[in-house]
Amino acid sequence: MLIATPNITVDRTVRLPELRPGSVLRPYRAVVTAGGKGVNVGRAAAAFGRRPRLVSFRPETDADVLARLFAVEPMQFVGVPVPGDVRVATIYLEDSGRVTVLNEPGPQITAEAWQRYEQAVADELATGEHLTLVCSGSLPPGVPDDGYGRLATIARRAGVRVVVDAARAALAGTLGAGPDLVTPNLAEAEGVLWGQSHEAVDEAGPDVAARACAAVTELCRRGARSAAVTAGAAGAAFGDEERVFWVPTVPTEVVNPIGAGDSFVGGLVEAFEEGREGVDAVVLAVAAATASVEQELAGGVDPERTRQLEIQLTGRARPVTTVPWAQRDADIPTARSGT
Numbered sequence: 001m002l003i004a005t006p007n008i009t010v011d012r013t014v015r016l017p018e019l020r021p022g023s024v025l026r027p028y029r030a031v032v033t034a035g036g037k038g039v040n041v042g043r044a045a046a047a048f049g050r051r052p053r054l055v056s057f058r059p060e061t062d063a064d065v066l067a068r069l070f071a072v073e074p075m076q077f078v079g080v081p082v083p084g085d086v087r088v089a090t091i092y093l094e095d096s097g098r099v100t101v102l103n104e105p106g107p108q109i110t111a112e113a114w115q116r117y118e119q120a121v122a123d124e125l126a127t128g129e130h131l132t133l134v135c136s137g138s139l140p141p142g143v144p145d146d147g148y149g150r151l152a153t154i155a156r157r158a159g160v161r162v163v164v165d166a167a168r169a170a171l172a173g174t175l176g177a178g179p180d181l182v183t184p185n186l187a188e189a190e191g192v193l194w195g196q197s198h199e200a201v202d203e204a205g206p207d208v209a210a211r212a213c214a215a216v217t218e219l220c221r222r223g224a225r226s227a228a229v230t231a232g233a234a235g236a237a238f239g240d241e242e243r244v245f246w247v248p249t250v251p252t253e254v255v256n257p258i259g260a261g262d263s264f265v266g267g268l269v270e271a272f273e274e275g276r277e278g279v280d281a282v283v284l285a286v287a288a289a290t291a292s293v294e295q296e297l298a299g300g301v302d303p304e305r306t307r308q309l310e311i312q313l314t315g316r317a318r319p320v321t322t323v324p325w326a327q328r329d330a331d332i333p334t335a336r337s338g339t
Helices: 035-047 060-070 111-126 147-157 167-177 184-193 208-221 260-273 278-292 301-315
Strands: 002-006 009-016 027-036 054-057 074-082 087-094 099-103 132-136 161-165 227-230 235-239 243-247 318-322
Touching: 002 035, 002 111, 009 060, 027 035, 027 060, 035 054, 035 132, 035 260, 054 060, 054 111, 054 184, 074 111, 074 227, 074 278, 099 278, 111 147, 132 147, 132 260, 147 161, 147 167, 161 260, 167 184, 167 278, 184 208, 184 227, 208 227, 208 318, 227 260, 227 278, 235 278, 243 278
Parallel strands: 002 054, 002 132, 009 087, 054 074, 132 161
Antiparallel strands: 009 027, 087 099, 227 235, 235 243, 243 318
C-alpha cells in the first residue's frame, strides 16, 4: 500500500475544558505527532498489520522534526525535499466534545518540485510492491488542481488501484482521470458537486442518507468508477452510477472524531487487501471509522474492536434507489425493502 499525501503536517492536539476566543486559556494536555490525512490512513492500515509507505514533501527547515516524529510511526516515510517550513495543524478538543481545527496552508511548491514528487510516486509504484495507491488530503500551494488526477494516471499505467480522499479543487481535478474510488465526506462532495461551501454535516438530519447516495451517483457520473460518501455518525453511502448502498453506523462513545474518515479509508484498503470488494469492503471501513472515534490518537484503530463492530454492522447495508441530478431538488432517494 502506497500513500501519497503531499501536504503533511505536524499535529498539535490540545485538550481543554472550553475554547473561549479572546481569553487566556490553560489546556491540561497537548500532544504533538506527525499528521495529515495520509498519516492517519497509514496508522489505520498499520493497525491491521500492514506496513504502508507514505510519500510526502519534506520541508527542509523542519526535516529533523519530521524524522523524529516518523521514527515512532508504523509506516515508512519517503520525503521529497523542498524549501520552507512544514505546516502545523492545531486541534482543540473541548470537554463538551466540540472540535476546532486550524489547518495551515503548507509550503509553496514549484512546478519542478511537483515533477519530482510525481517521479517519486512513479518509482515506488514501479517496484510492484503496492496493490493500492491512496491519494489523501489537501494539495499544498502551487500544486496543480489535477495533481491527484496525474498520480491516478501514473498508477493506472502500473496496474494499481487508486483511492482518492480529497476535497474542493483537488477532488474536482481528479474525477476526469477516472479513479477507481473517491471517498469524500458529504460536505466535501456537495461542495464540489453543487457549490455548497459548508464543512459540517447535520448527521441527525432526515435527508443525510438520501443526500450521500445522490452524491455517490453524481461523482460517478462525473468520472469516478465508484464512490463512498461518508456522513459522520450517520453512516456512509457507496456505489456507482447504477447501484448505491447505504451503510448506517452504530452508536459509540466519541473520544476524538478527528481522522475517522481516514480510518474509513484505511479499513477499506485493508478489506481490498483481504480480497473483499463492494459493499462488503465498505462495511469493514465503516466499522474501522466507528472504532477510531473511540481512540485518542487520530487514525488510531483497535482491530479487535473493529471486527466486533463489523459483526454488528453486517446485514445493515441496504440498496437505495437514486434519482438523476436534474430531479435532485424535486425528489430524494428512497430505500427499497431488503438488505
